[in-house]
Amino acid sequence: MAEIYISIGSNVDRERHFKNGLAALIDHFPNYKHSNVYESEPVGFNGRNFYNSVFAANTKMGVEEVCKLLKKIERDNGRTPGDKKFSPRTLDLDLLLYDDLICEQPAQLPRDEISKNAFVLLPLSEVGGHVALPTTGESISSLWENYHNPNQKLWKVEL
Template sequence: MAQIYISLGSNVDKEHYIRQALIALKAHLIEFEHSSVYESEAVGFAGNNFYNSAIGAQTQIPLPQLCQLLKQIERDNGRTNNDKKFSPRTLDLDLLFYDDVVCDSPAQLPRDEITKNAFVLQPLAEIAPDFYHPTAKQTIAQLWNTYNNPKQKLWKVEFTNP
């Protein structure tokens, strides 16, 4: 069983698409834990605010197939392969960790955004404070406690899990 963490984001019909992602992920993963949902301003482009959260789960799905599954869930929810990196999106599912695997393919692990973006790190710190980041050599709680980017603000929103 692999311990995984996934970041969820949406800025198009946000509540609907985060809810749809959770339903789809719960159908494939076990020992499922979901963080609070946070709202934040778009980073890197002018656009609607995002909803972001993180999930932790266990899986027996091999890494390449898990990456394919996440892309399929995005496509099933209106995401296209032509979406630009910094643009509005119905759903963004980013694999953050797959156990302590460090690689660049089929996904960048651990994901670089973990230490750079509050909208990734804060929800992750909520559900995985003691998880050890294999390249930063710190726990997620330590990374969050030393995070400092006053330009990135986020706030919890009311959200009922499906």
Template structure:
């Protein structure tokens, strides 16, 4: 089984979309581990704040199958295929890590935004503090410790998981 790390984000009805995404992910992947939920300002465009989190899971799927599954879940929850990259969204699901795979195809792994987006790095460091980035060879805890926290506004929030 491969250990994967998944970034989830939403700024359109984010509470309901994160909950729905986690239910769907639970149908496809084993042993989900959840970070806290973080609120952050939109990055790259003016928009309402996002809710973000990172999920660890296990899978027997290939990278291509995982990415296809994520795209289907996004579309099932109103994400428009081919929509602008920097725009409000119901759901954004990205594969951050697939074991220690380093690749450019079929997707870039590890995902570059791990190193420059606080809304990815902080929750990843929370659930995998001692895991090492397969390229820069530093722990996520160390990377978060050294991150310029003035760069992006981000704060943990209480999140009501009840349906």
């Protein structure tokens, strides 16, 4: 069984798409942990605020199968292939960690933005604080404790 961590984000009809994405993940991974949900400003473009969280589960699926499933869930929620990196999203599901796998394909693992974005790191620390990044050995909790970027603000929301 692989331990996986998936970031969830939406800023287009965000409550509906966020809830739909979370429900689809729960359908496929019924034994899970889910962080709090946070609202954050977009990074890299002007637009509506995002809802973000992190979903943790164990799976027998291979990494390629997990990535294909995440893309399917995104498409089922109106995401179109080839969207620009810094643009509005109906649903954005990113595989952050798959056990201690380090790779670039089918996804960058561990995901580079873990240590760069508060909207990823804080919720990841809630459900996977004990996990060490396979690239550095530093724990997610330690990364969050040492994180400082006053430009990235988060607000906890109830959905």
